Amino acid sequence: MSVQEYLDKHLLSRKIEDAVNAAVRAKASDPVLFISNHMRKAVPPVITKIKARQILDSRGIPTVEVDLYTNKGMSRASVPSGASAGMYEAVELRDGDKGKYLGKGVLKAVNMINEKISEALIGMDPLLQVQIDQAMMDLDKTEYKVPLYKHIADLSGKSNPVLPVPAITVISGGKHAENNLAVQEIMILPVGANSFQEAMQMGSETYHHLKVHYDVSRQLKIFLLLSGKKYDLDFKTPGKSGQDFKTGEDMLELYTKLCTEYPIVSIEQPFDKEDWEHTKLFSALGLCQVVGDDLLMSNPKRIERAVNEFTCNALLLKLLRIEEEVGNQAIYAGENWKCP
Numbered sequence: 001m002s003v004q005e006y007l008d009k010h011l012l013s014r015k016i017e018d019a020v021n022a023a024v025r026a027k028a029s030d031p032v033l034f035i036s037n038h039m040r041k042a043v044p045p046v047i048t049k050i051k052a053r054q055i056l057d058s059r060g061i062p063t064v065e066v067d068l069y070t071n072k073g074m075s076r077a078s079v080p081s082g083a084s085a086g087m088y089e090a091v092e093l094r095d096g097d098k099g100k101y102l103g104k105g106v107l108k109a110v111n112m113i114n115e116k117i118s119e120a121l122i123g124m125d126p127l128l129q130v131q132i133d134q135a136m137m138d139l140d141k142t143e144y145k146v147p148l149y150k151h152i153a154d155l156s157g158k159s160n161p162v163l164p165v166p167a168i169t170v171i172s173g174g175k176h177a178e179n180n181l182a183v184q185e186i187m188i189l190p191v192g193a194n195s196f197q198e199a200m201q202m203g204s205e206t207y208h209h210l211k212v213h214y215d216v217s218r219q220l221k222i223f224l225l226l227s228g229k230k231y232d233l234d235f236k237t238p239g240k241s242g243q244d245f246k247t248g249e250d251m252l253e254l255y256t257k258l259c260t261e262y263p264i265v266s267i268e269q270p271f272d273k274e275d276w277e278h279t280k281l282f283s284a285l286g287l288c289q290v291v292g293d294d295l296l297m298s299n300p301k302r303i304e305r306a307v308n309e310f311t312c313n314a315l316l317l318k319l320l321r322i323e324e325e326v327g328n329q330a331i332y333a334g335e336n337w338k339c340p
Contacts, residue, residue, distance in 0.1 A: 015042060045070045047124050052113035054106050062106045066113060070126055163196045165189050167266075168203035182233040189265060231272075248278035259287040268316065269293040280311045289314050 007013045019038040020031075028034035049069035057063045057080040065078040093112065095105035120135045168188050173181025188206060193199035231246035246254070248271060258264055266289035271278045273294035283290040292312040296302045306312055 015039065018042075040072075043071060045072045045126050047121050047126050050113060050118040050121060052110045052118075054110050062101050062104050064106050064109050064113065068126065165191055165193075166196070166199055166203060168200075168207065170203075170207050180234075180237045191265075248275060252278055252282055255282060256285065256287060264288050266291060266314070269295060271295075273297075276305075276309065276311055280309060283310065283312050291316055 001009075016035075016039075019035040019042075022038050023031045023034045026034060047068065047070055049067075051067045051069070053065050054062050055065045055078060057078070059080075063079055065076065068075045068077075093106065093109040094103060095101075095108050096103050097105055116139055117136060120139060121132060124132060124135070126132070166189070168190070169185045170188055171181065171186040172184070173179060173186070174184030188203060190199035190202040193202055231248070231251050232244070233246060234240035234244060251271065255267060255270055259267075264287075267282075268291035270282055270290060276295070279290065279292070279295060290312040291314040292303075292306055293316040295312065296306055296315050298315075298317055303315060306315070
C-alpha cells in the first residue's frame with residue numbers, strides 16, 4: 001500500500017489539513033505540539049483499562065473505588081454504601097468475612113470489576129452509556145437491578161436538563177444520631193433560590209447558623225424523613241421506650257397536624273415498609289409529597305404496585321452510579337421542585 005493510499009483509506013489528508021488550519025488560526029508557537037494535541041482530540045474515546053480497589057467511605061465502611069482509563073485520560077469514582085438496605089433492593093456484594101471489617105469487605109466486588117467487568121468493557125466507547133449499562137446487566141444475573149439505559153432527562157420526558165432542588169439535612173435523628181429524636185432526618189428544600197448554587201448557599205447558611213435567615217414560608221420548605229420502624233416515638237428515650245406505641249391512625253393524625261402547622265412539603269417513609277394501607281390513606285389527603293423508600297426499595301414490582309394502587313406519589317430511587325454531565329445548560333427546578 002502506497003503512502004497516498006494509506007492517507008486516503010484513513011482520511012488522514014483531511015484530518016491533517018484541519019489540524020494545520022487550526023494551528024494557523026490559533027497562531028500556535030509550537031505547531032507540532034498543537035497539531036499533535038489536535039489530532040489526539042479527534043480520535044474517538046475508548047476504554048483501555050479499568051482498575052478497582054477497596055477504600056473506606058465516610059462512615060468507615062469498605063466500598064469500591066474505580067479508575068477508568070481511556071486514550072483521553074483517567075477518571076476516578078467511588079460508591080458510598082447506604083446506611084440501610086431493604087430485602088427487595090439491589091444486593092451489595094460483600095465478602096462476608098467476619099474477621100475483616102465485620103464482614104463488610106468488598107474485595108470480591110473489586111475482583112469482579114478487575115476481571116469480568118473490565119474484560120467486558122475494555123474497547124468500548126465510554127460515552128455509549130446504553131451499551132455499557134447493557135454489558136454490565138448481561139453480567140449481572142440477579143433479579144433486583146435498575147437498568148440505567150436512559151439519561152435522567154429522557155426518563156423524566158424532558159428534553160432540557162433540570163437541576164433538582166437539594167434536600168439538605170439540618171437535624172439528624174433516628175438510629176443515626178445520639179439524641180432522642182425519632183424522626184430520622186429533618187431537611188430543608190431551598191425552593192425560593194434562583195439557582196442550584198444559591199440553593200446550596202441558603203442551605204449551608206441555615207445549617208451553620210442554626211436558625212432560618214430566610215422567609216421559611218416562601219423560600220424554604222421542610223422535608224421529613226421518618227425511621228419507618230415501629231410507631232414508637234420514644235424508642236430512643238430511656239424509661240419511655242415501648243410504653244406508648246402509636247397506631248397507624250395515630251401517626252396519620254400526627255402527620256396531618258404537622259403539615260397543617262408547618263411548611264412541610266415532603267415526608268419520606270411515613271409508615272412501616274409493609275403498611276401499604278396507611279401510606280395510601282395519607283397520600284390521598286394531598287397534604288404533601290409522600291416518598292416511598294423502604295416501601296418500594298427501588299424494586300420494580302413494588303413500584304408497579306404502588307403506581308397501580310396510588311400508594312405514594314414519589315420514590316427514593318437508589319442508583320449507585322449515575323455520571324451525567326449536563327453542563328451550564330441545566331436550569332434550577334426551584335418552585336417546580338415536585339415536577340422538574
